[in-house]
Amino acid sequence: MSRIAIAFFGAAVVYALAGMALGIIMGASGDHSASPLHAHINLLGWASLALMGAFYGIAGERAPARLAWANFIVSNVGNLMSLAMLSLIVQGKPPILPILIPGEILIVLGMALFGVSVLMVGRKSVASA
Numbered sequence: 001m002s003r004i005a006i007a008f009f010g011a012a013v014v015y016a017l018a019g020m021a022l023g024i025i026m027g028a029s030g031d032h033s034a035s036p037l038h039a040h041i042n043l044l045g046w047a048s049l050a051l052m053g054a055f056y057g058i059a060g061e062r063a064p065a066r067l068a069w070a071n072f073i074v075s076n077v078g079n080l081m082s083l084a085m086l087s088l089i090v091q092g093k094p095p096i097l098p099i100l101i102p103g104e105i106l107i108v109l110g111m112a113l114f115g116v117s118v119l120m121v122g123r124k125s126v127a128s129a
Contacts, residue, residue, distance in 0.1 A: 001057050004068040008053025011076055015045020034090045037083065044079050044107065052114055059121045067120070071113040078106025 019041040026032050052071065056063050081103025085095035 002060060002063070004063065004065065004072060005053045005057035007069075007072055008049050008056060011072070012046050012050035012053060015041055015049065015079070019046060034087075037086050037090050040086055041083060044083070048111075049075065055114075055118065055121075059117075062121045062124045064117055064120050067113060067117050071110055071117060074106050074113060075110030078103050078108075078110055082107055 019038055022034060022038045022041065026034055026038065052075070056068050081099050085100035085103060088095050
């Protein structure tokens, strides 16, 4: 399996463990006010990054390496920025907009980079068929 696929899966596992830990804390305390944060950690971290890792693992050498690494970095930085601000929001504190807004933009950019990777791999696959 490619290094990029392993990187995506490794990051996904970290997010999954964080989401599980938050779920345990919410369950033990009976306070489920952080449910939106829990859901976003699982969706943006675990699910999205794991799916991207699976794609890059299947694509193998056809995946554009630099674009894949850019996808990895941009997606993770965006997640960390946005999830930190969502943590403030669920605590009833105002988010720091100069962190929240660029974080959200990075998340969208990460998905767009992934989309470009999918198209590039798709074109290579069709051309070689």
